[in-house]
Amino acid sequence: EPEVTQTPSHQVTQMGQEVILRCVPISNHLYFYWYRQILGQKVEFLVSFYNNEISEKSEIFDDQFSVERPDGSNFTLKIRSTKLEDSAMYFCASSYITGLFFGSGTQLSVL
Amino acid sequence: AQSVTQLGSHVSVSEGALVLLRCNYSSSVPPYLFWYVQYPNQGLQLLLKYTTGATLVKGINGFEAEFKKSETSFHLTKPSAHMSDAAEYFCAVSGRSGNEKLTFGTGTRLTIIP
Numbered sequence: 001e002p003e004v005t006q007t008p009s010h011q012v013t014q015m016g017q018e019v020i021l022r023c024v025p026i027s028n029h030l031y032f033y034w035y036r037q038i039l040g041q042k043v044e045f046l047v048s049f050y051n052n053e054i055s056e057k058s059e060i061f062d063d064q065f066s067v068e069r070p071d072g073s074n075f076t077l078k079i080r081s082t083k084l085e086d087s088a089m090y091f092c093a094s095s096y097i098t099g100l101f102f103g104s105g106t107q108l109s110v111l
Numbered sequence: 112a113q114s115v116t117q118l119g120s121h122v123s124v125s126e127g128a129l130v131l132l133r134c135n136y137s138s139s140v141p142p143y144l145f146w147y148v149q150y151p152n153q154g155l156q157l158l159l160k161y162t163t164g165a166t167l168v169k170g171i172n173g174f175e176a177e178f179k180k181s182e183t184s185f186h187l188t189k190p191s192a193h194m195s196d197a198a199e200y201f202c203a204v205s206g207r208s209g210n211e212k213l214t215f216g217t218g219t220r221l222t223i224i225p
Contacts (some may be wrong), residue, residue: 043213099157
């Protein structure tokens with residue numbers, strides 16, 4: 001069964017450092033998303049991406065965040081200068097028509 | 112704007128008992144509704160979804176949910192709980208273009224008592 005793959009599963013970084021979270025969406029999907037889940041809180045939408053551009057972003061997705069689809073398979077989330085409050089589980093998702101399929105997440109810890 | 116309310120952040124049921132997880136939504140447009148399950152240290156797995164048609168939808172692992180427009184509800188049920196059902200369950204809503212973002216509820220942690 002096709003699945004969304006995220007790497008790494010865990011990432012530890014120092015405050016102020018740049019991190020790149022990587023995702024390989026399901027191959028025939030057209031829409032791509034990043035969500036995050038701070039420990040004990042709800043899953044929050046960050047950004048959606050379609051046709052090589054951002055289609056929607058939340059207030060969380062400020063200038064420190066960026067997304068890219070550098071080739072036909074990868075979808076990345078970059079945080080330029082991490083803050084303590086960026087510590088969370090980050091989920092990538094993709095969809096074709098209805099229903100998002102999520103990866104298993106990257107646990108980001110900012111020290 | 113859309114929102115989801117899940118009543119009960121923690122629910123405990125005995126093995127073999129009925130599971131009922133409550134979800135109410137608010138949406139200015141006809142919604143699509145979803146239930147996702149998250150097992151410990153794993154991602155979100157789609158359990159079931161309502162888009163159009165039959166209001167009672169069946170999902171994986173014996174779960175089902177009924178869309179009740181008059182009550183703005185989409186409660187998740189399973190007739191007989193198994194130990195393996197212990198997980199966090201999230202209700203979510205989106206608009207009807209299909210590719211719209213999901214808005215999640217705060218989740219309900221289901222514990223199964225042996």
